[in-house]
Amino acid sequence: MDRIAVVGAGTMGHGIAHVCAAAGCAVRLYDAMPGGAAAGLAKIQNNLDKGVARGKVTQEDRDATLSRIAVAHTIGDLADGADLIVEAVPESLALKHEVFLALEAAAPPGAVLASNTSSISIGSIAAPLADPGRVIGAHFFNPVHLMPLLEIVVAAATRPDVVSALTAFGAKIGKETIVVRDVAGFATSRLGVCLGMEAIRMVEQGVASPEDIDKAMVLGYRHPVGPLRLTDMVGLDVRMAIGRHLAKELGNPAFEPPELMQRMVAEGKLGAKAGHGFYVWPS
Ligand SMILES: NC(=O)c1ccc[n+]([C@@H]2O[C@H](COP(=O)([O-])OP(=O)(O)OC[C@H]3O[C@@H](n4cnc5c(N)ncnc54)[C@H](O)[C@@H]3O)[C@@H](O)[C@H]2O)c1
Known part of the structure; x- marks a missing residue:
């Protein structure tokens, strides 16, 4: 897979375009918001410049990476000749259906269509397509250029050759891959959100302070960040919505947001x- 297209140039999309271009792929980036793709490209440039300043990226690699990314102005322009198209638009099933139907109409028949969704079932995203077998989950983590994991989510209809192609692509762009069945929360969100909810219940019950609960996991279990600090970083509203979705889908009250x-x-x-959660965050 050498020609990659990314739909949505926000937090995740620009990062996905960055890592694909850095690995030598020709990348096209599209965003429905006017100026959105150019803004994504500017963020990639900024991250590369920081890499150069820190001695992590050479000036030649920075220039070569940027030269491989082109802004696309339509879905047709984006999908033309693509081997892999990664969707990174907001977390709404209706929106993802709209995007995937447009991609199916515009993409070459052999192109793999991947979604970066963090919670929606891949099978439900692929359901209205004529060929759901080419749809797969490519769940990257934020910030994409620094986080080493790619969680590959395989729906019942996903073809085995699509799984092996995405696994090989993960290695090519320098990511470690895991392959997970298409069950709500996949592997990452299911474990991460469960831990976060239990940590909040522990604060509620006065078991320990947020600082000490986080310290327990950082020093006792070698987690890089404690579950409450991580909940602050993700956003309590975002995690609450995911928790409710998982409680319903998995039928497990452990995911219900605590009072x-x-x-x-x-x-x-x-x-x-917001500057305030379990911790105070300076602006
Ligand atoms: N933010 C994270 O930490 C994170 C981590 C993993 C996965 N995800 C998932 O990645 C996806 C994208 O999340 P994000 O945080 O990058 O969102 P975001 O809001 O930062 O970016 C989404 C972008 O999509 C664009 N967009 C909206 N409708 C579009 C359309 N029809 N066609 C093309 N572009 C369109 C928006 O203009 C925006 O630039 C979501 O499914 C989210 O659940 C997010």
């Missing part, structure tokens, strides 16, 4: 982006 979380969201204590 403390619901109260904090209602009070606007959404975490880092």
Whole structure:
């Protein structure tokens, strides 16, 4: 897979375009918002410049990476000749259906269509397509150029050759891959959100302070970040929505947002982006 197309140039899309171009692929980037793809490209340039300043990226690699990324102005322009198209538009099934139907109409028949969704079932995204066998989950992590994992999500209809092609592509772009069945929360969100919800229940029950609960996991289990700090970083509102979705889909009350979380969201204590969550975050 050498010709990659990315739909949606926001937080995830620009990062996905960055790592694909850095690995030598020709990349096209499209965003429905006017100026969105150019803004994504500017963020990639900024991250590469930081890499050069820190001695992690050479000036030649920076220039070569940027030269491989082109902005596409239509879906047709984006999909033309692509081997792999990665969708990174907001988390809405209706929107993903709209995008995948447009991609199916525009892409070469052999192109793999991947979604970066963090919680929606890949099978449900692929359902309205004539060929759901070419659809797969390519779940990257934020920031994409620094996080080493690619979670590959395989729906019942996904063809085995599509799984092996994406696994090989993951290695090519320098990511470690895991292959997970298309069950709500996949492997990452299911374990991560469960831990986060239990940590919040522990604060609620006065087991320990947020700082000490996080310290327990950082020093006792070698987690790089504690579950409460991570919840602040992701956003309490975002995690609460994922928790509710998983509680319903998996039939497991452990994912239900604790009362403390619901109260904090209602009070606007959404975490880092709001300046206040379990921690105070300087602006
Ligand atoms: N942010 C994260 O940490 C994270 C991590 C893993 C996965 N995800 C998933 O990745 C996906 C994208 O999330 P994000 O955080 O990058 O969102 P974002 O809001 O930062 O970016 C989405 C981009 O898609 C564009 N867009 C909207 N409708 C479009 C359309 N019809 N065609 C083309 N572009 C369109 C928007 O203009 C925006 O630039 C979601 O499914 C999310 O669940 C996010």
